[in-house]
Amino acid sequence: MASTAPDINNTLETPGRRAELVTGGLDFAGVTDTVAAVWERPRPPRAWYIAMAFALTLLGVLGAMILYLIFNGVGVWGLNNPTAWGFDITNFVFWVGIGHAGTLISAILFLFRQKWRTGINRFAEAMTIFAVMCAGIFPGIHLGRIWLAYWLAPLPNQMAMWPNFRSPLLWDVFAVGTYFTVSILFWYVGMIPDLATFRDRATSRVKQFIYGLLALGWTGSSRHWHRFEVAYLILAALATPLVLSVHSVVSFDFAVSQLPGWHTTIFPPYFVAGAIFGGFAMVMTLAIPARELFGLKHIITKRHLENCGKIVLVTCLMVGYAYMMEFFMSWYSGSPYERFVFRSRAAGPYAWAYWTMIICNVAVPQLLWFKRIRTNVWGMLSVVMAVNVGMWFERFVIIVTSLSQDYLPAAWDYYRPSLVEILTLAGSFGLFLTLFLLFCRYLPMVAMAEVKTVMPQATEHHVAYVPVTRAFDYNPDEHEPPAELERGAARL
Amino acid sequence: MMASKDHNYWRSLDELANTPAFRRWVEDEFPDLWERIATGGNPQTRRQFLKLAGATLALGGLTACRWPKEAIVPATRQPGNRVPGVPVQYATTYELSGAATGVLVTSYDGRPIKIEGNDKHPFSLGKTNHWMQAAVLDLYDPDRSQHILQRTSGTDRYLSRSLDDFRTFAAAHFERLRAVGGAGLCVLSEPSSSPSRLDMKSRFLAAFPQAQWIEYEPISRDNEHNGARLAFGRPYRSHLHLERADVLVALDSDFLMLHPAALKYARDFAARRRPDVANGYDCNRLYVLESNFSVTGSMADRRYAVRSSDIRTALEQIAQAVAARLDVATKLPAPVGDLPLSEAAAEAIAADLVAHRGRCAIIVGPQQPAEVHVEAHLLNDWLGTHGETITFTAEPAAERTDYAAGMAALAEQIRAGGVDTLVILGGNPVYDAPAELGFGRASGQSPDAACAFDKIGTTVRLGLYFDETSRCCDWHLPQAHWLEAWGDGLAWDGTLSVAQPLIEPLYGGLSAIELLAMLTGDKLSSGYEIVRRTFAERFGALESQEERWKQSLHDGVVADTAWPTEKPDVRPVSLPPAKPTSGFEVVFTPDYSVYDGRFANNGWLQEWPDPITKLTWGNAAILSPEDAARLGVERDGDLVAIDMGAGATLNVPAYVLPGHATGSITLPLGYGRFDTGFNAYQLRRSAGLDIAAAGQCRRVEGREELAGTQDHHAIRSKVGDAEIQKRIPVLVREAELHHYREHPDFAEHVVHVPASESLWREKEYTGHKWGMAIDLSACTGCGACVLACQAENNIPVVGPDEVRRGREMHWLRIDRYFRKDTEGAAGGNAQPVAVVHQPMACTHCENAPCEQVCPVAATVHDEDGLNTMVYNRCVGTRYCSNNCPLKVRRFNWFYNHHGPYHPRSIRMGTSPLPGALLKHAELTDIEKMGQNPAVTVRSRGVMEKCTFCVQRITAVKIKARKEGWTSIPDGLITPACAAACPSDAIVFGDLNDPRSRVRQLHEHPRAYPILAELNLRPRTVYLAKIRNAGSGTDEEHGQHGA
Secondary structure, eight states, X not given: OOOOSOOOOOOOOBTTBOOOSSOTTOOHHHHHHHHHHHHHSXXXXXXXXXXXXXXXXXXXXXXXXXXXXXXXXXXXXXXXXSOOOSHHHHHXXXXXXXXXXXXXXXXXXXXXXXXXXXXXXXXXXXXXXXXXXXXXXXXXXXXXXXXXXXXXSOOOOTTOOOOXXXXXXXXXXXXXXXXXXXXXXXXXXXXXXXXXXXXXXXXSHHHHHHHHHHHTTOOOOHHHHXXXXXXXXXXXXXXXXXXXXXXXXXXXXXXXXXXXXXXXXXXXXXXXXXXXXXXXXXXXXXXXXXXXXXXXXXXXXXXXXXXXXXXXXXXXXXXXXXXXXXXXXXXXXXXXXXXXXXXXXXXXXXHXXXXXXXXXXXXXXXXXXXXXXXXXXXXXXXXXXXXXXXXXXXXXXXXXXXXXXXXXXXXXXXXXXXXXXXXXXXXXXXXXXXXXXXXXXXXXXSOHHHHHHTSGGGSTTGGGSOOOOSOOOOOTTOOSOOTHHHHHHHXX | OEEOSSOEEOSSHHHHHTSHHHHHHHHHHOHHHHHHHHHSSOHHHHHHHHHHHHHHHHHHHHHHTTSOOOOOOOOSSOOTTOOTTSOEEEEEEEEETTEEEEEEEEEETTEEEEEEEOTTSTTTXXXXXXXXXXXXXXXXXXXXXXXXXXEOTTSSOEEEEOHHHHHHHHHHHHHHHHHTTTTTEEEEEOOOOOHHHHHHHHHHHHHSTTOEEEEOOSSOOHHHHHHHHHHHSXXXXXXXXXXXXXXXXXXXXXXXXXSTTHHHHHHHHHHTSOOOTTTTSOOOEEEEEESSOOHHHHTOXXXXXXXXXXXXXXXXXXXXXXXXXXXXXXXXXXXXXXXXXXXXXXXXXXXXXXXXXXXXXXXXXXXXXXXXXXXXXXXXXXXXXXXXXXXXXXXXXXXXXXXXXXXXHHHHHHHTTOOXXXXXXXXXXXXXXXXXXXXXXXXXXXXXXXXXXXXXSEEEEEESSOOTTGGGOSEEEEBOOTTTSOEEEEOTTOOEEEEOOSSOOTTOOBOHHHHHHHHHTOSOOSHHHHHHHHHHHHHOOTTTTHHHXXXXXXXXXXXXXXXXXXXXXXXXXXXXXXXXXXXXXXXXXXXXXXXXXXXXXXXXXXXSOOTTTOEESSOOEEEOHHHHHHHTOOSTTEEEEEEOSTTOEEEEEEEEOTXXXXXXXXXXXXXXXXXXXXXXXGGOOGGGXXXXXXXXXXXXXXXXXXXXXXXXXXXXXXXXHHHHHHHHHHHSOXXXXXXXXXXXXXXXXXXXXXXXXXXXXXXXXXXXXXXXXXXXXXXXXXXXXXXXXXXXXXXXXXXXXXXXXTOOOOSSEEEXXXXXOSSSOOTTOSSOEEEEEEEEOOOOOTTOHHHHHOTTOOEEEOTTSOEEEOXXXXXXXXHHHHHOTTOOOEEOOSOSSSOTTSHHHHHTTOOSSGGGTTOOOOOOHHHHHTSOTTSOOXXXXXXXXXXXXXXXXXXXXXXXXXXXXXXXXXXXXXXHHHHHOTTOOEEEEETTSTTOXXXXXXXXXXXXXXXXXXXXXXXXXXXOEEEOOOOOSSTTSOTTOO
């Protein structure tokens, strides 16, 4: 059910008067009603079914492609010598990177007390988990002998063999494993009050039972709230370093090798910035249709989108700077191999991929300097879709151009993805979308409890807040509060 | 009972009861009963009993079917020197194109699995070429003909027959022929130097006096033959003594690769290319004039791209310049038409030759017409080479006619109906006879098309495969492979060696001499007896020569049997002047992999990259870049139409080869079979067997993807090409001789690598420290090492589709770079180009990048410094391959020992689609026999790479430990590549042995590690290449001065 309510522009701010984070005159009950409505409706909106059908089709494609791969061998992909990694690891890094935005919103913005995060943190964190799940598929299936994947885990065995702890791939195992574990914990723990809300609003015994189980006996007592907030803080503190460490470790897959184009110390910060960049783009790609589809425009407001857009712009500048530094360092290094890789990226056989990346990642997001674009929802959607594409290409360019033209020209070869790889990539989006749509339907999409803490009604001095129901036209000479305030004050 | 591979099926119990096997069983089980039943009794009772018993046997057999019963019998007395599991080597002889070379074949439990050179044979000198290495795969080829087949008259169907059937037929048929003295009988044989075959030929012709014996092979030395006849009055064979030659001029001659004595020539040539302070920086100089870029051309110090038709003019230019400096009696014709060589170049070559009189040689290739050979003999005589660098022996079979002429006469006779019986021994004349003769059916024609052989009453064919020729014949007999048959052969200089079989004929094949014996009604029938008879005829009665025989078998060569050298005088010959040609010339060359097509079914050879073009699984029309640009050929694989006139046109893919002569197209022969490449024989006519003038070439729509292992079009770019030129001098370090003399350690200073300290204590290797050295000055790029490695290590063949994707599996590859050669003489080409070769395999870096990144520790360093690949631990993340700067690691993308994507599976009709996921052609038992049991066969998803032949190292280490050796002598452990290399460019040994060759080479000033700046500390070093383009008096040569 697309919201027919007008999209209120709460991005304007004057000093001393913070804009509303929840618009439309919603109070606590209104927030709960809005969010729970997504779950409570007897049937989800038709668009959800259409999206689900599409997602399940792609999921089926993913399953089929993986089975085909396992039966026949990695050769069904287009990989070769020298390019032994292509779409597989590109997809892995792409999906892992996307996840970082969710954790940043959940944990880091929490520690920085950015109140606006509450509108989007729940499904951003869900996005992280689903993205990490999609990411985790690829290291698994790209193995030549998939049935022995468990050898990468440090399990005591009869061979008395530990895995090789010097290998970045093993660090990945620990980093991504840790990331997944902590994310799921954080997400789940944060959801408990909202699951309890669902339990209390359940209309069937089955739902009551399931959500009761999930809510772990939450009563809403202050003791529970206290423990909840301490736990949340601890988990946020645990998750915060992961934002920086996980993708740094993933970047070590490349930085620790000796391949020109990979072997560079700029990778950890470059990758982390890129991850946040791409992750926020994906958050927005999901948020914009979701708020339309599920009627959440008053909770996920233009301000939320604009803030995300600002972060996208900042990280775009960081990433753009990193691109320039890479070029500078390749020249400054004096290494002919380094210099060539970068020249070849811009003017060689993969120049088409390189320039796609530059245009999508550096040029297009510059539009976000303009407030007009930042407050235009569909404008921002176009920009962030371009960023998604650009970030995928960034990993593709890094991996494939460096591998295909390395030290010995006799070994150079071109990599072309096979249909199986392309369908696997598409299928991974299917998995992601399926999980996300299920999440939207069956779990609390917005952190209701947390949103309420940033509403004016949450504090005693709520009169200082002006509920915004129309375009703001504050006149500082007026001393009388507008009439609507009375009404707003009454509701609690 | 129809017997298939594993099961016996029968249609009824009656059928079962009638088999001899069953009867034997009854006899064994119920002897009394059998007596009664077999000899007398009621037939009805007998039938009843047999039926019941048959049922029992069937049911009993069914339960017994679960495990095949194999009777094993231990030997109570082992034959000497045979321990099961310990390989033994036997000497035998390999023949190609009429010249034999001795080889040693490793036999494992009675199966030959590897071929090495025979150091006692003068033309092997312990080395092999790639054809010898690949021969083992031919032996175990499951596509070999396995049955005697007879065509049902009037149809195209063949029925399997037994040897007795054929014997009966032959006895009757040839008896009839004997009665008429053999009139109408003709034998068409591939040429052979075998004295036994020669003996059988004379016996055959004695038995059938009216019969004809014609020899034919598509690649011949007829031009040399005729040239020598013109020059000396009778044909003489030239022998090069390259160890004595300071200056060589090769005119369209690939003497380092395609000559019958190429192994020896490569060795001798390379021996003069190792300048060192110890030998006074001695280095020979090679000038090459050729149209196509050959392996010999890649070794040239100065190479001139000259059309094959213009070689004669170039030679006359040189001769004119030489004659101006010497006082010579006879003159050669003056060069006419456009001069292919610049005056400066001709003068420089002439000056060099004259300065090294008696220590130089002019060598002309077999494709050049007889006149050019005559002129070369004359020029060589002026320069005093006869008796010094070139010696002569009388050519055997001096009176023979040209092969093509013989075939033309045969074709005429057949057309006139004068041939009633044709016996074809080996070869494949239907496929490779000159096109205008209309022999047989061309490939691609339907089986119903008229075949010249249809006019012949009876055709009998002895062949290794049931091929194009067999399909036109009435009888097809499987030929015994040379590893299965007794025989003998003469080397290029006449040295006799006996060929002993390594295994019983797998399919009951016959050798040519055995077939001839059968047809002539010889009292001897086995190859062994025939060969011994020939031996006795030469050396005396068998009893007195037993020792000599045994010694010959053991050594693989009969001592002192080389022909005596002679010194003929060159006659004055007046030659007609050269006819200048314009337009395209088309040059037909034997292909490096499949030769004349006989190896087209050998997967190893098909996948072996051509040393210059790096193409596999097919051929292409080779053009120069200028011609390609003119015709509109933008990339390799674009189709061009080659038109030879009179309707002979083919649309073929083009390959653009830098350094190829303009106005010339090279068409490699031997393809167009088994869906690989195109058949150039269709354009090849008697009038232009080697060089055909007046060809037309134009671009046509479309392209065909060529399967090459290097220089894939998609990865090329202007930026990349410029970078390659910058990198070649760093990777393949080269210097002119005079520069090397002044700066012996120039190689180490090409790239400045700052000294670095290690952060931790580095490992000291106190035991063995295996290392390798590859001398780029000696490496000709011939590729024998690549194939030797494949044979030794069970490296799979992946097929053209996978090669196109860049997934060939060779552990050792030879990188070939085209280096723009700005110092070299232009000679007609706008972009002078040199070729450099660099064999590249795992260098077993002490600081290996691959070892650190494997997450499961599947690649680790062992105590001797080898980087070992642990197949059963590898899960296939492929990070090691990504981190290897040399990209020498190979991944098994599919099950390579037959799976859905294997070329054999695809050829057998299983398509790689989901429906046929698990169906694929299994490795047949025969193919399994050819694998080396000492080396694991790798599964899908596992990485593999060069191991320095760790199985050979370990075998010797085990022996040394068992027998308590104090040290392992240098040279005892030789990896397959080093063992095969004809020019001895690859040396392996223990770096901790102060006297080992490899230690000396590691400390040699020319030695440099690859990519030293990465601190890999590789165990393989390269010795820089030295070129000796020399100084001249003009600015075209030697800008560096003397």
